[in-house]
Amino acid sequence: MITRRSFLSMAGASALARPAFAFRSAQSAAPTIDAARLRNRLERLSTHGRPFGGTFADGVNRVAYSVADLTARAWVIDEIKGMDVVPRLDAAGNIFARFGGQPNQPAILVGSHIDSVPTGGNFDGDLGTFAAFEVIQAIQKAKIQTRHPIEMAVWAHEESTAFGIGTAASRIVAGDLQAGDMDKVWNGMKRSDAIRRIAGNPDQIETAIRGKGTWHSYVELHIEQGGTLDQARIPIGIVEGIVAIHRYDVVIVGQVNHAGTTPMNERHDAMVAAAALTLGVNEIATRRQGRQVGTVGRIEIEPNSPNVIPGRATLSVEFRDLSEQVLRELGDALKARGAAIAQGTGTTITVELASTNVPAMATSGVQAAIGRAAEAAGLKTMRLPSGAGHDAQQIAKIAPMGMIFVPSVGGISHSPKELTTWEDCARGADVLLRTVLELDQRDSV
Numbered sequence: 157m158i159t160r161r162s163f164l165s166m167a168g169a170s171a172l173a174r175p176a177f178a179f180r181s182a183q184s185a186a187p188t189i190d191a192a193r194l195r196n197r198l199e200r201l202s203t204h205g206r207p208f209g210g211t212f213a214d215g216v217n218r219v220a221y222s223v224a225d226l227t228a229r230a231w232v233i234d235e236i237k238g239m240d241v242v243p244r245l246d247a248a249g250n251i252f253a254r255f256g257g258q259p260n261q262p263a264i265l266v267g268s269h270i271d272s273v274p275t276g277g278n279f280d281g282d283l284g285t286f287a288a289f290e291v292i293q294a295i296q297k298a299k300i301q302t303r304h305p306i307e308m309a310v311w312a313h314e315e316s317t318a319f320g321i322g323t324a325a326s327r328i329v330a331g332d333l334q335a336g337d338m339d340k341v342w343n344g345m346k347r348s349d350a351i352r353r354i355a356g357n358p359d360q361i362e363t364a365i366r367g368k369g370t371w372h373s374y375v376e377l378h379i380e381q382g383g384t385l386d387q388a389r390i391p392i393g394i395v396e397g398i399v400a401i402h403r404y405d406v407v408i409v410g411q412v413n414h415a416g417t418t419p420m421n422e423r424h425d426a427m428v429a430a431a432a433l434t435l436g437v438n439e440i441a442t443r444r445q446g447r448q449v450g451t452v453g454r455i456e457i458e459p460n461s462p463n464v465i466p467g468r469a470t471l472s473v474e475f476r477d478l479s480e481q482v483l484r485e486l487g488d489a490l491k492a493r494g495a496a497i498a499q500g501t502g503t504t505i506t507v508e509l510a511s512t513n514v515p516a517m518a519t520s521g522v523q524a525a526i527g528r529a530a531e532a533a534g535l536k537t538m539r540l541p542s543g544a545g546h547d548a549q550q551i552a553k554i555a556p557m558g559m560i561f562v563p564s565v566g567g568i569s570h571s572p573k574e575l576t577t578w579e580d581c582a583r584g585a586d587v588l589l590r591t592v593l594e595l596d597q598r599d600s601v
């Protein structure tokens with residue numbers, strides 16, 4: 157048997173400049189992920205929710221609590237049983253399994269989700285889920301005794317398709333459970349019945365809540381779902397955090413009037429003001445350094461008639477960034493721009509902050525562990541924010557959190573065209589494995 161320390165020095169010395177998933181020498185039993193098995197599992201999972209008569213390239217519709225989700229979960233549970241670990245369900249329907257470690261130590265948690273959007277691809281969530289399997293199986297095969305148990309999670313309900321709530325099952329685990337949550341109805345189904353469908357227990361849903369200290373740390377491997385890594389040709393992203401969203405409701409009031417008889421200089425056109433504000437949001441988000449984004453995603457015009465000058469426009473504006481300071485400044489700029497456009501167009505514009513949330517920062521110690529792991533594997537890294545939500549943002553409330561991103565070809569996701577090369581999948585799983593072994597050396601991060 158080799159110790160953790162000897163493995164890590166071995167890995168550090170030998171793995172430079174070649175992908176560590178290919179790092180397999182006959183004389184060492186260093187833990188390696190099995191890239192072929194990872195691919196095979198991703199391909200087999202893809203049959204659950206595949207369009208009739210389709211192939212892997214046609215993606216999946218595996219919305220949480222659907223029949224496809226149920227059959228996929230049953231298959232995943234069978235796979236776990238085949239790994240010599242015992243699957244356990246919590247009251248929210250999350251699937252856990254743990255391996256090894258000293259009994260008095262908190263577990264290092266790895267995992268992701270297998271539910272999809274209706275037009276889903278084969279990598280969002282799935283990759284991180286089966287990479288977690290690989291971490292446990294690699295450690296088992298190499299007969300490494302980790303100090304901390306290694307636990308994997310398959311979060312039950314990540315996409316917001318079902319019940320309009322994203323990261324819904326990990327949210328419960330993190331303690332965000334409101335009265336009436338179980339009574340929400342979607343698709344004619346009560347949420348409590350949906351959770352029953354996946355063998356959860358809505359009557360004791362609060363038993364799924366886990367406190368701080370439950371886990372040593374949480375690391376999630378995920379596809380980027382954007383094009384930054386792909387464009388930069390960098391295989392590993394170290395996520396700095398999951399961005400916060402500040403959303404605004406904007407109402408523009410002008411003057412409804414005849415589109416034929418009203419001269420151009422006598423108009424108070426709400427549509428013209430809305431168009432100027434939309435361009436303004438784009439300009440506000442673009443003109444400063446950084447990765448902030450701004451979007452006008454919804455606009456309603458009244459009366460919306462070809463021969464009437466629009467009298468009223470309602471817009472939704474959102475800004476996303478890791479920094480709340482930046483978000484506040486973007487909001488101030490939006491209000492200033494609104495005031496200027498109102499004056500210029502003879503309209504009134506009200507800008508109201510409709511909702512905010514806080515960014516979920518990745519723990520610096522976990523980011524550093526990912527960096528060391530990638531370096532040992534000879535892989536280039538880039539630090540970047542996550543613009544999409546993930547279960548990791550919930551678990552960040554109760555445990556030190558980190559995320560590893562791998563490139564999405566063309567930045568496409570939530571589409572059957574979603575693609576991450578098998579090489580990049582394997583690299584990500586390998587960095588996840590190495591990160592877990594790095595973290596295992598530390599009492600806390």
Ligand SMILES: [Zn+2]
Nearest residue numbers: 280281314378
């Ligand atoms: Zn996902």
